Amino acid sequence: MSVVNPPLEQEYDLVIVGSGGGSVPAALVAKQQGKTAVILEKEHFFGGSTSYSGGVWWIPNNSLLKEAGIPDSFEKSREYFDNAVTYKGPAVTPARRDAFLKAAPRMLDYLRGLGLKVRRPRDDWPDYYDNLPGGEPKGRSIMPEPLNLHELGEWEHRLAMNPPMAHMPMPAEEFPTLFLMKRTLAGKLKALRFAWLMARDKLTGRQTVVNGAAIQGQMLQIALREGLNIQLDTPANRLVVEDGRVVGVVIQRDGHAVTVRARQGVILNVGGFSRNKEFRQKVTDGPITNEWTNANPGDTGEMIQAMMDIGAATDCLDTAWWVVTSRNTNGEWPEGAVWHDGRILPFMHHLDLSLPHSIMVDQNGKRVADEAGAYMEIGERIYQRNRETGGKAVPCWVIFDKRHRERYPWGAQAPGKTPQSWLDSGYMKKADTLDGIAALCGVDATGLKAEVERFNRFCETGVDEDFGRGCRAFDRAHGDPTVKPNPNLGKIEQGPFYAVAIYPGDVGTAGGVVTDEYARVVRDDGSVIPGLYAVGNSTASVFGRCYPAAGASIGASFTFGFVAAHHATGSNELERLLA
Structure with missing residues (x-):
């Protein structure tokens, strides 16, 4: 398991650029077909954006559902899909939809057959719009089994990981229950479980990784066991085109430009461009920066531009997998968002924003979205409101009363913990009255008070007449069941009141080049660029501007990497996969 790069040949059947979710499945298919493949990763670490993720696949009609006795079907x-994904665009086609839905469960079974260990979530993780026809309140998402990092041998230091989550042995789906440690018995038991897992690792020397690192740690295990060729520290910067066909890439190796040729296809799984400030500001209608993102550090978009340079069509470049973040309006980051090595790791506020006694408003004091709903939709609605109000929704403001601060976490802090530095710096505002909070935030006081009065009436009836907060199983899975009649709705009435500025953060961009059902990159006229495939965040999502469930982007990346390799290698299995 040496981490020294194996020999790099001048030519392979399949050249795969990037080591995110879709890459190992593609290389495994190539090997199965008797073909040669190489994975070229520009970073010092393996795993791409998938390693930094919450570590979930969304795989409709999967075998784990069947094993659990939960009925699902392609139909x-x-x-x-058709009810949740309402966006109409060149990447959201019936053929691409059907390719994903048919190939995804077969891809999963293929990887399970090679040793991938997965399970259904321990705690509830419904589809995000489970109340729509075809929605599944029990969820179609699956998780990786935890991995002992030491099993990777010398490679354990080359697995990409999100630092705050890297050494937490409890997976993401258990955190909503953990957040209720001061409210429910289940929350207290979850806190004990978390403490026990931490103690176990400390006493035994085990280093448990979960979430995205567990996905990619397992994929790395399989790749090494199967003898796949992985080249780290090998950035690609240009496509090689001959007679209109992509036949390879130019990489940088030891300070020199080297051409690596592909006999049957190049698959670009290069992530998005969340960290490319100039490009994001060029394509986004509204304020955006590379500072609010939690995306992979290598998410800089050079190869997306390379595809555009040879005529690739694009769509949805202005959207992302939004997960809102918070920081001081003067640009300073709060205590807890700066890692020990100086890296900025913005807070992600999906779970704490879902809990009672809080609302999110624009600068007119008006609510913007279902605060407990799908996080991508929240980001889309923030930008929509910002356009409608002439720039009064970035930032938005989360307003909460003292019960939220006493009962629930916020950012990196446990329930009831509010660092004095948050208040001293102005990151978190505090006032005895709503008028006082409005003045500190620059929010219209009359509008805010009227909105809070309206919201408080919804809390009494349990029905959010404006945005439906708490009407879905997904919302309720992230609420407080001790709050009645709706676990996501709690009045804002007890001072002191608090407020934090909210910005449209993300975990990756969701737009890119347009591909067909075989993951082939196409031009604006729909014609295929021969020899070129793309998967993952480098493509315009098959889900358009919607995130239908946890793990949708990773599920699609794995699936289309699997499909792309079958197509590129001329596999006779492709027709069966998509039948």
Whole structure:
């Protein structure tokens, strides 16, 4: 398991650029077909954006559902897709939809057959729009089994990981229950479980990784066991085109430009461009920066531009997998968002924003979205409101009363913990009255008070008449069941009141080049660029501007990497996969 790069040949059947979710499945298919493949990763670490993720696949009609006795089918999942994904664009086609829905469960079974260990979530993780026809309140998402990092041998130091989550042995789906440690018995038991897992690792020397690192740690294990060729520290910067066909890439190796040729295809799985400030500001209608993102550090978009340079069509470049973040309006980051090595790791506020006694408003004091709903939709609605109000929704403001601060976490802090530095710096505002909070935030006081009064009436009836907060199983899975009649709705009435500025953060961009059902990159006229495939965040999502469930982007990346390799290698299995 040496981490020294194996020999790099001048030519392979399949050249795969990037080591995110879709890359190992593609290389495994190539090997199965008797073909040669290489994975070229520009970073010093293996795993790409998938390693930094919450570590979930969304795989409709998967075998784990069947094993659990939960009915699903291609027809039911297609019904849900068609109701949830309303965007119309060149990457959201019936053919691409069907390719994903048909190939995804087969891809999963293929990887399970090679040793991938997965499970259904321990705690609830419904489809995000489970109340739509075809939606599944029990969820179609799956998780990786935890991995002992030491099993990777010398490679354990070359696995990409999100630092705050890297050494937490409890996976993401258990955190909503953990957040209720001061409210429910289940929350207290979850806190004990978390403490026990931490103690176990400390006493035994085990280093448990979960979430995205567990996905990619397992994929790395399989790759090494199967003898796949992985080249780290090998950035690609240009496509090689001959007679209109992509036949390879130019990489940088030891300070020199080297051409690596592909006999049957180049698959670009290069992530998005969240960290490319100039390009994001060029394509986004509204304020955006590379500072609010939690994306992979290598998410800089050079190869997306390379595809555009040879005529690739694009769509949805202005959207992302939004997960809102917070920081001081003067640009300073709060205590807890700066890692020990100086890296900025912005807070992600999906879970704490879902809990009672809080609302998110624009600068007119008006609510913007279902605060407990799908996080990508929240980001889309922030930008929509910002356009409608002439720039009064970035930032938005989360307003909470003292019960939220006493009962629930915020950012990196446990329930009831509010660092004095948050208040002293102005990151978190505090006032005895709503008028006082409005003045500190620059929010219209009359509008805010009227909105809070309206919201408080919804808390009494349990029905959010404006945005439906708490009407879905997904919302309720992240609420406080001790709050009645709706676990996501709690009045804002007890001072002191608090407020934090909210910005449209993300975990990656969701737009890119347009591909067809075989993951082939196409031009604006729909014609295929021969020899070129793309998967993952480098493509315009098959889900358009919607995130239908946890792990949708990773599920699609794995699936289309799997499909792309079958197509590029001329596999006779492709027709069966998509039948």
